[in-house]
Amino acid sequence: MVGHLNLILRLAIWFLLTADFSVANIIIGVSIALLLPGRHKTPEALKDWLRVLGEVIVAIPQAYIEALEIIIRPHHREEITMERVKPRRTPGLIFLDIFVITFTPKTIVLKYHEEGWYEVHRVRPRKKT
Structure with a gap:
C-alpha cells in the first residue's frame, strides 16, 4: 500500500510541474514515476503517511492566515533554527x-542535513520593547 503512495507522490509532483493532464502527459508521468530508481528499503507505516498528509491539509489554511498576518503587520525579525x-523518515516523507x-509564508527549509536536521529560516514579528 505504501509503495502506491510513493507512486502517487511522484505523479502528483509531475502534474504540479507540468500542469498538463493530457493523455500523452499522463502516460509520460506514469512512465517516469515507474522508471525512477527505488528507495532504500525502510519500513514505512501507513499512519506516518496519513499523518503527514493531514499536516499538508492543515498547512493550506495556515498559509493564508500567515500571509494575512505578514500583510497586516510586517515581520522584520529573522532567525535560522x-x-x-x-x-x-523515508525520502518521500522527508520531502513532504x-x-x-516551506509551504507557509513565514518559514522555508534552507538545507536538509543528512545527520537528521532541517535548517529552517523563519520570519517573526518584531519584539515589543
Missing part, C-alpha cells in the same frame, strides 16, 4: 515534511 527530523514547512 535547526529542527530535528522525525524518526524513521520539507514541503509543509
